[in-house]
Amino acid sequence: MKNIFKNKIIRSALGLSILLVLGCQRDLNELEEASYPKNPEVFIDGFSSGLAYAAFGGSAPKAFQVDNEVKYAGTASMRFEVPDFGSPEGAYAGGSFFTSVGRDLSDYNALTFWVKATQPAKIDVLGFGNDLGENKYQVSISALAVNTNWKKVYIPIPDASKLTAEKGMFFYSEGPENNNGYTFWIDEVKFEKVPGVAQGTAGILNGDAKIVTSFVGVNQNVDGLISTFSLPNGINQVVNLTPYYFNFSSSNPSVATVNNLGNVSTVSGGSAVITATLADKPASGSLTINSQGNFLAAPTPTLPADKVISVFSDAYTNVPVDYYNGYWAPYQTTQSADFTVNGNNVLNYYNFNFVGIQSAANPINASATSHFHADIYLPNALAAGANFKVNIVDFGSNGAFGGNDDSNHVTTITAPTLQGQNWVSINIPFSAMTGLTSRNKIGQIIFEGANIPAFYADNIYFYNDGSIIPSTPTAAAPAPSHPASGVLSVFSDAYTNVAGTDFNPNWGQNTVVSQLPIAGNNTLKYAGLNYQGTQFANPLNVSSYGFIHIDYYTANSSNLNFYLISPGPVEKAYALSVPSGIGTNTNGWKSVDIPLSSFSPVVLSNIIQFKADGNGDVFFDNIYFHN
Structure with missing residues (x-):
């Protein structure tokens, strides 16, 4: 089992200014579209022309090196050293190889390379299209199995006609295996026109027909974007790709609209079905929006502010948190598309398996509170066997994750308390959290679920029902009224x-x-x-x-x-x-x-x-x- 680590890719906005200087002897009809080099090589015994490398945020900055000893062919290869779990050098190995000037890759149908490792492993992510900017045409494969033998890998291009000015040549991300680091090599990285690479099916939402309950003003994304290719080695390769490769459409734009990024906006009551095509071929999977009209807000909290430590609520002043969804790769599937309706902010989680709210920089002292509260809304009907778990994690006396002083408790909520298509108010007393031995430095609130594809959350806070009294008053005594x-x-x-x-x-x-x-x-x-x-x-x-x-x-x-x-x-x-x-x-x-x-x-x-x-x-x- 791999450790969950936080994969933050630091993206910088790249701007491009173009100055056209026109001479008086040439008219506009004579101007030709700019052409880009068709160089297919990325790394053949060294960096190809114009290629640069940048490590992802939080990764080991020196994980990549050029190796002149181990190689598949020629004189050099790319060596990647994955750090051990907890290494001060970085949580994982990850980075992007990119160019400052785009390349025309429209003549090719795959990125290919050779790979081997010091041990059997599964590399988390490999792909192309990551240019540390918009990453518009990014494509990747996941969990690539490698071992101590060299093998050739193919990453197909879903629609090469779109890659006329691509800057993202290659990227990778890999964490420790069973808490241990290891080394892998990649060589002969290039784009090719490979005979026998054929596109099979494409899909949105991983090919599933998804039905969700929505409300006016709620936005969500079409994800699970995949395409399957047959390869010359007999493998059917699934690739992950960005929405820019697809064309999306709505069967009823008066109910729900969808833009070219797959962002769906519910605009009125009724039903609409979102579908897509890839390279003019229908993609499997669909998103049916059943809109109930105006949004039903969570119950308004009534507790006085001095009894509450608020994590997320418009009714109170919230304490600072690191994030409401840090996306703990590689195992987390949960994504977020938070929304605001009538001035009310709501957390919106979908593709839900687990998600964490973290306050490591400012651990929460909830020792003077008696309960944890959250309002959740399941937009879909409650499935058989569904459960929702709340895991409260205290970082212990050192206030940092890890070590021997952390404690936590998981509370599981099932039907009939758990309901579909209705707000459910969760109130968990700390007296029932026997595993939570301290709550002076709460650093994480983790939600986990089974058979719950999505949920909304609001009014997440700790509160005191009167059974816990702070050792020192936080407010002054009442002002006297006698003259x-x-x-x-x-x-x-x-x-x-x-x-x-x-x-x-x-x-x-x-x-x-x-x-x-x-x-x-x-x-x-x-x-x-x-x-x-x-x-x-x-x-x-x-x-x-x-x-x-x-x-x-x-x-x-x-x-x-x-x-x-x-x-x-x-x-x-x-x-x-x-x-x-x-x-x-x-x-x-x-x-x-x-x-x-x-x-x-x-x-x-x-x-x-x-x-x-x-x-x-x-x-x-x-x-x-x-x-």
Whole structure:
């Protein structure tokens, strides 16, 4: 089994400016179409004229070398060294051989070469037409079997009439085999007119008749573009090719239109069938669009934003992610054609087997959340045996993929929860994710499926239903509403506090006291509470007030009491409910107004101290007397 690696081909836009200088003695009818060299050679003992090489992004930059020792014929060959899995040199070997000036390849019907390797292997991708630009007429073969013997390979040209100015001469991409690198050689690379190469069938959607449910404003691509050729060695070779080789058409453009790239746009309700031809011959396969008219949006989230860490949703501010579909070659088939309907962004995955949302650059700390949520829509009827899997992956303490500290859990959803042609809201509690031992650095959300060809996704987020309380509040305590004229304040940014209060007298306590800003608001923190006092510079006379107000927040206290103390000492405890909890008040803070009569027999005209005892970490704010 090969490792999944991310194959990023860095494409640069190539521009071409043409300046025509016309003399006065020549008219436009005398101008001839520019011709391009018909040189068929790519690599015969060395680079052909004008040929350049560039490694793909993420690949080992020195994977390709010219080899003067091992060759099929002549004096040199192309040597490709595939790196081991995890190599710092690169994740795979891959690159393109291209020219700055196009070549006319219309006289040929195949790219041919000889290949051998140090071991039996299957090379992921080989082909031509990749010029690091538009790659308009790219053609490739997949999983080419090689061994230690030289063999000749043919990559047929689907329609040579289109290759009158081609720059992409040859490209390759190969990853480790069973985690191990190896070496392969390619020699005598050239385009030929090969007798016995004959085009057989062509197909879109891999020759399947595909039926999808769609909506107005939804776009999708016709893919699975293939063509089969018979070769002189008796093999039927399937090649992958770009949509530029095909001509697409719609049976009902008033319902769905298709452009020359196979991009289908649903424009109204009804049905339309998308078909194609290759070199004027009908291609097998079709895409039937059954449009239900206007798009049915996913349910609008109702959770407050402070309870949510959003990955993808227009209802919230999303955290940064590396990508919503990194395309993990070579095993991933899933492609994406995300769309926007009425201002609502929707992820659209098709050819679905698995797809990953990655946040490796900024791992998500979901420790203060209780659930994972996603809304998914299956545009096709639910097939027998269909299942949908959600795999949450935490990168562990080092925050990086791999190593021994990663953990994950896969949750499988089946019918009747899973439905076709209807939005399904998935809510998975972390308490059910037994394999996920940490969620401080979530780096991947992976969706997998069986018998689900496509789905839409929206409102992907982590949330807290109140069962998980962040250890530190993320928002300030609620702003007090009592008028200052009726308040005697001990600790609050909203009022003028009594002077000289010692918030940390030495009573032999273990509690660690600090004052820190929470969302810009000064807050009193008791860490590791056992007991803690507050000493006033002068006794307070609060006999004219009816209540003491306290805002407090705790995620882990199981016992918390508050005391008023008069000389003697005379003290009386009032039990505060704990933990304060998400949802008990704004942003997790709990506000209490305690009748001063609850502290009898404390002398209200002579309050000298406050005290708190209990356990855990507790935050206090807005401690004041009022009527």
